[in-house]
Amino acid sequence: MTEFELIARYFSRPCPDDAVILAGGDDCAALRVPAGEALLVSTDVLVSDRHFPAATAPFDVGYKALAVNLSDLAAMGGTPLGVTLGLALPSVEPAWLHDFAKGFYTLAAKHQVCLVGGDTVKSPVLSLSITILGSALPAKMLKRSGAAVGDLIAVTGTVGDAGFGLRAVLSPSTIPAALRQHEINYLQERLNRPTPRVAWGQKLAQFAHAALDVSDGLLQDLTHILSASNVGADLILNDVPLSSAAQAWIAAEPSSALRPLSAGDDYELLFTLREEDWARIDFQATVIGRITAESGLRVRDAAGNIVPMPVAGFDHFAARAEL
Secondary structure, eight states: OOHHHHHHHHSOOOOOOTTEEEOSSSSSOEEOOOTTOEEEEEEEEEEBTTTBOTTSOHHHHHHHHHHHHHHHHHHTTOEEEEEEEEEEESSOOHHHHHHHHHHHHHHHHHTTOOEEEEEEEEOSSOEEEEEEEEEEOTTTOOOGGGOOTTOEEEEESOSSHHHHHHHHHHOGGGSOTTOOHHHHHHHHHHHHSOOOOHHHHHHHTTTOSEEEEOSSOHHHHHHHHHHHHTOEEEEEGGGSOOOHHHHHHHHHOGGGTTHHHHOOOOOOEEEEEOGGGGGGOOSSEEEEEEEESSOEEEEEOTTSOBOOOOOOOOOTTSTTOOO
């Protein structure tokens, strides 16, 4: 199968999106940006056995590849316009490509975003490069630098699930015996098929001060907001939202209680807002702390005591970075 046959078979589909003027077949795609809005662009590279275990089902690889980029767009409060896909393959495997494309297009259909271009190459390592293109009103665009002293700090959904899910995949012998199969399945589902909070990000853009998505770990990502905004924060450990499956794991293995603070890949939205705007939240979110004038990040227990934090987040170039 040639490169162009591969593209035609797996990655050429009609694109009814009104934002797309040209998609595929020309040297560039052409997109229509709504009047008065800014173009948003984000690129993510995913490498086998670095960002996802090599044995991950191809449907899930395709799904997650798009999900992580949509999540970046969600963190800015943007609307998807189109997406490009760069695919580096060790070999052409029709069954793998069929399922990968199915996963990719399943999520694309949910968010009405079209694949408008990309490239395919032969490579010794399976890797993907996704670029999402979106738009937002400049005055409403969410950034990391808007947090203000007194703001509430909140996060959507639950955190830590993907970290436990990854451990279940990589070290199944360490799964606590008390965990039930449906709990293990849930954690792995959260790892392999994260939910990009695009609609929630668009709502937050109307009143939130700062936001980003939790990709490298809750604490590490919160420090990005604090640094960009020149503020500090107090975070309440007991208020961090955990799924029942994550709680079951921690109950069976108390030493893992801090893992949800450093595990990445949850792709929930972490944001700050005025206390009086909290009533405007009509989706699943939890207040976990407050922005302070005092610099630095302090994690406190229910009694207000500072909890030592020996854990960090994901770092691509750390000597022993985790998947």
